[in-house]
Amino acid sequence: KAGVTQTPRYLIKTRGQQVTLSCSPISGHRSVSWYQQTPGQGLQFLFEYFSETQRNKGNFPGRFSGRQFSNSRSEMNVSTLELGDSALYLCASSLLTATDTQYFGPGTRLTVL
Amino acid sequence: GQSLEQPSEVTAVEGAIVQINCTYQTSGFYGLSWYQQHDGGAPTFLSYNALDGLEETGRFSSFLSRSDSYGYLLLQELQMKDSASYFCAVSNQAGTALIFGKGTTLSVSS
Secondary structure, eight states: OOOOEEEOSEEEEOTTOOEEEEEEOOTTOOEEEEEEEETTTEEEEEEEEETTEEEEEOSOOTTEEEEEOTTSOEEEEEOSOOGGGOEEEEEEEESSSTTSOOEEOOOEEEEEO | OOEEEOOSEEEEETTOOEEEEEEEEOSSOOEEEEEEEOTTSOOEEEEEESSSEEEEETTEEEEEETTTTEEEEEEOSOOGGGOEEEEEEEESSTTSOOEEOOOEEEEEEO
8 A cells, every 4th residue: 555645845935935735645544634843843733634624723823724635635735934834744644533543654844945 | 731741862772672751741531652753754653552551562562551641662672773753642532633742862872
C-alpha cells in the first residue's frame, strides 16, 4: 500500500502571500489530520477532517484553513503568511478517527521570507 | 489546560537501555502513544497503551500508569539507528486529536 504523500515537499514564500499544501492519505483511510512542527514547539495539531467535514480543530488563527475532498485527499491553506509560519507541515492519515494510529507523510517544509 | 512533559535530550551508548518518561495533564484520558522521528523523516508509530501496564514490541516497551498520569518508553539493546526524536502523545477521549509532547532527542554513541 502506498504511504501518505504530500506536495510540494519544499516551498519558499514571502510575507503576506498565501500557500496551499496537499495531502493524499493511505487508500482506505478516511481521517486526515494536519500538524505544524517547529523546533521549539514539537508537533502542534491544526485540524482533522473526516468525510469532507472538519471534525477537530486546534488552537490556530483563522488564517489556517483546510478542506477534504470526497476521495479523502486534503488541502490546507495559509493566508497572509507571517515569518512565524515557517515550519514543517505534516499530514497524517488514520483509518477512522484521530485517535487511531496516525500514519504521517514526509511533510512540506515551508519557509516564509 | 493540557500538557505533556518529557525530557528534551537523552544520551546513551550502544547496547545500553534507556527510558524516556512522559507525564501528562489532560482533561480526560483515552490512551498514550509513542512515535519515533528520524532527522528529516516523518514520525512513525511505535506503541500504544490504553490500560495500565507494560506493552512489549521487540526491543521497545511502553508502560502506562493512569493513576500517576505517567508513562515511559523503554529502549533496550540500543543501536545507532535508534538515534532519533521520540514523542509521547495522548488522546483525551475517543475520536479527538492527539496532543503531542515536545519530543525527546535520543543520541546513541558507539
